[in-house]
Amino acid sequence: xxxxxxxxxxxxxxxxxxxxxxxxxxxxxxxxxxxxxxxxxxxxxxxxxxxxxxxxxxxxxxxxxxxxxxxxxxxxxxxxxxxxxxxxxxxxxxxxxxxxxxxxxxxxxxxxxxxxxxxxxxxxxxxxxxxxxxxxxxxxxxxxxxxxxxxxxxxxxxxxxxxxxxxxxxxxxxxxxxxxxxxxxxxxxxxxxxxxxxxxxxxxxxxxxxxxxxxxxxxxxxxxxxxxxxxxxxxxxxxxxxxxxxxxxxxxxxxxxxxxxxxxxxxxxxxxxxxxxxxxxxxxxxxxxxxxxxxxxxxxxxxxxxxxxxxxxxxxxxxxxxx
Amino acid sequence: xxxxxxxxxxxxxxxxxxxxxxxxxxxxxxxxxxxxxxxxxxxxxxxxxxxxxxxxxxxxxxxxxxxxxxxxxxxxxxxxxxxxxxxxxxxxxxxxxxxxxxxxxxxxxxxxxxxxxxxxxxxxxxxxxxxxxxxxxxxxxxxxxxxxxxxxxxxxxxxxxxxxxxxxxxxxxxxxxxxxxxxxxxxxxxxxxxxxxxxxxxxxxxxxxxxxxxxxxxxxxxxxxxxxxxxxxxxxxxxxxxxxxxxxxxxxxxxxxxxxxxxxxxxxxxxxxxxxxxxxxxxxxxxxxxxxxxxxxxxxxxxxxxxxxxxxxxxxxxxxxxx
Numbered sequence: 195x196x197x198x199x200x201x202x203x204x205x206x207x208x209x210x211x212x213x214x215x216x217x218x219x220x221x222x223x224x225x226x227x228x229x230x231x232x233x234x235x236x237x238x239x240x241x242x243x244x245x246x247x248x249x250x251x252x253x254x255x256x257x258x259x260x261x262x263x264x265x266x267x268x269x270x271x272x273x274x275x276x277x278x279x280x281x282x283x284x285x286x287x288x289x290x291x292x293x294x295x296x297x298x299x300x301x302x303x304x305x306x307x308x309x310x311x312x313x314x315x316x317x318x319x320x321x322x323x324x325x326x327x328x329x330x331x332x333x334x335x336x337x338x339x340x341x342x343x344x345x346x347x348x349x350x351x352x353x354x355x356x357x358x359x360x361x362x363x364x365x366x367x368x369x370x371x372x373x374x375x376x377x378x379x380x381x382x383x384x385x386x387x388x389x390x391x392x393x394x395x396x397x398x399x400x401x402x403x404x405x406x407x408x409x410x411x412x413x414x415x416x417x418x419x420x421x422x423x424x425x426x427x428x429x430x431x432x433x434x435x436x437x438x439x440x441x442x443x444x445x446x447x448x449x450x451x452x453x454x455x456x457x458x459x460x461x462x463x464x465x466x467x468x469x470x471x472x473x474x475x476x477x478x479x480x481x482x483x484x485x486x487x488x489x490x491x492x493x494x495x496x497x498x499x500x501x502x503x504x505x506x507x508x509x510x511x512x513x514x515x516x517x
Numbered sequence: 518x519x520x521x522x523x524x525x526x527x528x529x530x531x532x533x534x535x536x537x538x539x540x541x542x543x544x545x546x547x548x549x550x551x552x553x554x555x556x557x558x559x560x561x562x563x564x565x566x567x568x569x570x571x572x573x574x575x576x577x578x579x580x581x582x583x584x585x586x587x588x589x590x591x592x593x594x595x596x597x598x599x600x601x602x603x604x605x606x607x608x609x610x611x612x613x614x615x616x617x618x619x620x621x622x623x624x625x626x627x628x629x630x631x632x633x634x635x636x637x638x639x640x641x642x643x644x645x646x647x648x649x650x651x652x653x654x655x656x657x658x659x660x661x662x663x664x665x666x667x668x669x670x671x672x673x674x675x676x677x678x679x680x681x682x683x684x685x686x687x688x689x690x691x692x693x694x695x696x697x698x699x700x701x702x703x704x705x706x707x708x709x710x711x712x713x714x715x716x717x718x719x720x721x722x723x724x725x726x727x728x729x730x731x732x733x734x735x736x737x738x739x740x741x742x743x744x745x746x747x748x749x750x751x752x753x754x755x756x757x758x759x760x761x762x763x764x765x766x767x768x769x770x771x772x773x774x775x776x777x778x779x780x781x782x783x784x785x786x787x788x789x790x791x792x793x794x795x796x797x798x799x800x801x802x803x804x805x806x807x808x809x810x811x812x813x814x815x816x817x818x819x820x821x822x823x824x825x826x827x828x829x830x831x832x833x834x835x836x837x838x839x840x
Contacts, residue, residue, distance in 0.1 A: 230822075230824060230825055230828075233822040233824055233825065234821060234822045234825055236822070237819055237821075237822035237823070238819045238820070238822075240819070241819055325823075326824075329822075455817075458817060459813060459817055462813055462816040462817060462823065463809075463813055465816075465823035466809075466812060466813065466816060466823050466826050466827055466830065467798070467801055467827075468823075469823045469824045469826070469827035470797070470801065470827035470828075470830050470831055471794060471797065471798070472827075473824075473827055473828065473831055474793070474794065474797050474831070475790070475794070478790055478793065486786075486789075489789060490782060490785055490786055490789065493785040493788075493789060494778075494781060494782055494785060496560055496561045496563070496564055497561070498557060498560075499553075499556040499557045499559070499560035499561075499652075500560070500648075500785065500788035500789045500791075500792045501553060501556055501649075501792045501796075502553055502556065502557055503789050503792070504789055504790075504792035504793035504795075504796055505553075505796065507789065507793050508793055508796060508797070
């Protein structure tokens with residue numbers, strides 16, 4: 195019965211029915227075990243979309259770039275889904291930043307679907323359901339899924355591990371300290387963008403990125419791919435075409451080298467392990483009032499250590515019998 | 518037998534025998550299940566030390582500050598342990614940064630123990646055993662344990678959740694973008710330090726922090742504690758006394774308000790859940806060649822979804838029978 199409903203929804207979503215897509219998204223985001231058959235059906239129908247992660251520090255002009263890039267990709271006839279995880283993103287309903295006009299143009303285009311999603315914690319990681327949402331768009335026939343996230347904390351690493359192509363956006367005029375931070379995340383980029391390229395100090399930022407790329411350890415993520423550094427101006431439409439072409443070229447390159455198969459397997463392995471961890475965490479949460487508080491009392495009294503208590507907890511929640 | 522050995526080691530550690538402390542650290546860091554009884558004994562003997570987290574972006578002068586602060590605390594007769602999680606920290610054997618002389622002075626002091634520990638991933642989280650290492654120092658009679666970590670990614674959040682007092686170090690001259698990043702971690706600070714206060718732009722950074730503290734949501738972490746902003750210069754010995762006094766005052770304040778009990782419980786709950794997650798993850802890792810690869814093959818073929826596969830995996834690894 196439910197299986198039938200999910201195929202209906204999926205068929206309607208593929209036919210471009212926006213309400214069906216929205217309903218599927220709500221289902222996968224709920225995390226309800228009752229929707230497992232639907233998740234299986236969605237996952238089975240997915241596997242064609244190009245998932246592109248776009249990350250950068252606040253103020254790097256990421257959201258405006260995503261809007262400009264989306265318009266370009268739409269120009270080639272492909273459908274684009276945007277998942278905005280950046281809490282400061284202009285899509286999130288509250289404050290509207292960036293240029294209103296372009297956002298409105300996107301909002302009126304039935305070939306663009308924008309979904310805002312919460313981050314899991316203050317700074318931490320993709321929320322439950324983000325990758326299932328990618329599957330929904332993929333299964334519904336969106337050729338490109340852009341995941342926009344703020345370049346702070348765990349999000350950008352998670353996005354890089356979930357995406358087929360990762361774009362890191364920098365803005366000119368960032369100080370030395372920020373460059374040092376960037377050094378830590380340099381290796382996740384398949385493509386570097388320096389936004390606001392019309393600013394006088396943009397050339398220096400581009401030169402610094404080139405220098406860091408040539409000095410640092412060669413990214414082992416994909417052999418035979420030279421990470422490009424692209425200067426863009428979303429307002430003046432500079433470099434956006436070039437960025438789209440680089441993204442498409444990277445996609446082709448991963449297919450030619452066979453790297454796409456490795457990436458897909460890595461993504462699947464991570465998703466499997468994260469899903470299992472989530473099930474365990476849920477089981478813990480439901481344990482709150484019973485054994486957990488008893489164990490905590492013993493910990494507070496230092497009658498047992500956290501690891502020994504953890505072993506007892508796992509024994510007690512009987513993972514195996516309920517999943 | 519092992520129980521006996523661990524009490525011997527613990528007694529020697531408490532008597533100040535460095536090699537015994539080092540051996541205990543090696544045991545807890547190994548994560549070997551055979552050392553569980555020892556973990557229980559160490560944990561039972563701990564619970565007195567003041568755990569202070571010190572975090573800040575690279576280039577904020579954190580390591581030099583830790584050295585100067587350690588010297589001050591030693592001046593009051595207390596023993597100090599330093600756990601350095603910052604990969605760029607001068608203690609890590611490789612490059613020696615900061616002022617060599619002060620580091621050497623610390624190295625010759627038997628009341629100071631420095632332990633470098635790896636971060637878990639590129640940017641992510643405290644490594645296994647970090648909090649068990651805190652227990653070792655605590656049980657061995659170190660009154661203050663300083664955890665130094667770099668202010669990027671998950672580390673600083675983890676440290677704030679593991680420490681009784683969290684110090685966030687900023688340096689003057691950081692741009693607007695860095696301030697925006699900082700906004701996200703503002704709430705974890707019990708004490709703010711602006712290092713390099715002899716620089717002309719330090720006053721502006723201090724003023725900005727005060728402004729952010731007064732504008733932002735009131736930190737709910739502890740009622741009745743006003744987060745101070747302290748300007749320091751490690752070289753000129755400015756503000757280090759004041760910082761030590763603020764740290765001590767915060768410790769007393771958490772005891773007077775009863776907040777320390779809440780914090781200890783929160784730390785224990787987090788440790789319990791993380792330990793349980795680690796056990797599950799270990800079990801996964803050992804599953805690598807068997808069922809996991811079979812499940813991955815089915816995922817790659819899209820014959821099942823990650824969540825359904827995760828349920829099967831948890832059933833198969835029979836968490837309950839082996840812990």
